[in-house]
Amino acid sequence: MKRRKFLKGAAAGGVAAAAATVSAPAISQGIKQLKMVTTWPAKFPGLGTGAERLAQRIGTMSGGKLQIKVYGGGELVPPFQSFDAVSQGKAEMSHSVSYYWQGKSPAFNFFAAVPYGFTADEHYAWMLWGDGTKLWTELCDQFGVVPFMRASTGVQMGGWYRKEMTSLDDFKGLKFRMPGLGGEVLRKLGATVVNLPGGEIFPALQAGTIDGTEWVGPFNDLAFGFYKVAKFYYWPGFHEPNTTGEVLVNKKVWNGLSKEHQEIIRVAVQAESTLEFAEFNYKSADALDVLLNKHGVQLRNFSDDMLRAFYKASEEVVAEVGNKDPFTKKVYESFISARKKLAGWSALGEQGYLNARSLSLKP
């Protein structure tokens, strides 16, 4: 997803002083006003609009007693201070993705996405019925925050390339924008990996300063217009196969909520796992249609050789991250064991069915 630099750029301008106080009349009516900071620009399609919808639903369900005000990245605190803001009580809640906090612990990567990790449905299974949420809650507890799993973007795309990639050698010296663990993987294959703020990607691609970039998937990529300067759109995105979001709540605030309000927040965030993920799927299907049939985008899939090399490098990168400290190792081991089991089921279910259907149904 990699909005990091993009958002830092977008938010550099003004950190507005937001109304952080709760009014006396509100208190007398038993109304709780909570601030929710986000790591995306206000009303950013899918993610920002999802934050607004979540706030609205919580408000409605609580009969107006839980009022959540959403702040775009930079409006109350800079986007990448939102974890600290919740931890320190400057904001009561945040709406973000866990891998942004990997500087605090490498374990945070596993609660969002790692290269060649879970699909969205596998991730949901591990988080909700396996050890995922238990381990995550234990980790977040050290920082005084309580985590809740939000929606996944689904499998991301492999990115936009100015030239066709014909062999693994083509990655050597390739100037490609891909932050995070996926970037580490490409670096192992000889690429020159760069990070650029969102607003600088298009001109860099156009000028040939970079040879390609990844972003999210068709829904979010279409708006950026990358197709105008890089015709080859590669799949699949091995580097972020689910990218699942989070809502964090300050622990003291959480413990001060009634059982009723706790359940409203818990269930509303969980409903987003369905609703927002479905939005990414539906709108990506539509956007893909536009990219292919209106803008003449050329789809290419990575060759089996490339995919095997990505896998080998990914396993090395993820193992390195997973062995950095004892707690992260515990998370890594749970991930590896759940991935093996869930991949076994996916092979017969989801994957088996999709392959069976595509023998006959040609998109």
Next chain:
Amino acid sequence: MKRRKFLKGAAAGGVAAAAATVSAPAISQGIKQLKMVTTWPAKFPGLGTGAERLAQRIGTMSGGKLQIKVYGGGELVPPFQSFDAVSQGKAEMSHSVSYYWQGKSPAFNFFAAVPYGFTADEHYAWMLWGDGTKLWTELCDQFGVVPFMRASTGVQMGGWYRKEMTSLDDFKGLKFRMPGLGGEVLRKLGATVVNLPGGEIFPALQAGTIDGTEWVGPFNDLAFGFYKVAKFYYWPGFHEPNTTGEVLVNKKVWNGLSKEHQEIIRVAVQAESTLEFAEFNYKSADALDVLLNKHGVQLRNFSDDMLRAFYKASEEVVAEVGNKDPFTKKVYESFISARKKLAGWSALGEQGYLNARSLSLKP
């Protein structure tokens, strides 16, 4: 899924007279007591336990003001009268699957599952962001009920076979238990399709009265012990690739609820789309491990020839159903167009990624 006969059998005994009245003290405290009938035995793993959890969550979120009492199939009305019970106001809500009501309109099939239809995530996308829910609501309105999409079971398995299937000819005369549209497909291929109540399947398989049966997937199949009498477990289940559930609410009751309580029900049911589906995935992965490594089950996948023949027959069966009346035709056309688009995206995303991963990660 096909619990029809099984449940009819299970429920034949006693339709208990349930307390249908709302107590005077409850009314004075603003408490609403709603009865939710289901089409499964009380506390049936996954589906019945999901109904209980839903009721509990709605109760907690409403601070005890919305009290939902769950009735197993047959406790208040027989399982397959639950739609009518909600329509006529004998019960306020039901927890079921839409294709059970195909006798009222063939269009109901499309809101649950049809052979070679959507995966769970594609179904959620069509229902929540495409025309699915709009069309379904229009259909249900004629019966005075309001529908909400619940969880999917995910892709089901192809079923248990006593013998290996080596060619399409093996389906000729095969005595196989598969109700619904999937059964129609096998019939087209020459099978003798039978329906049996759940409790009669195991003895029939053991005695050789039938050559095989489908049920749901590893999680629900393990408990039935089919592996003891039919060693070959086929995949994938082309006949029910998502099987998504529903909650129905009586329309007058719905209109009488506050905005707050309406939103609590809407969001709680949507959260189940994540939670219960994740349960099926997680527990199926575990159960598959037990079936393979403890019970020596032999996995077999249908050959490409078989899968192509299933597809051809499925398309005929579904088109026949989809052209039965003008409203159903509208639903069928929306389904066909959304399937094409969503399958195009799945091919690059979910399917593309799963195939890439399995080049290297062997379950």
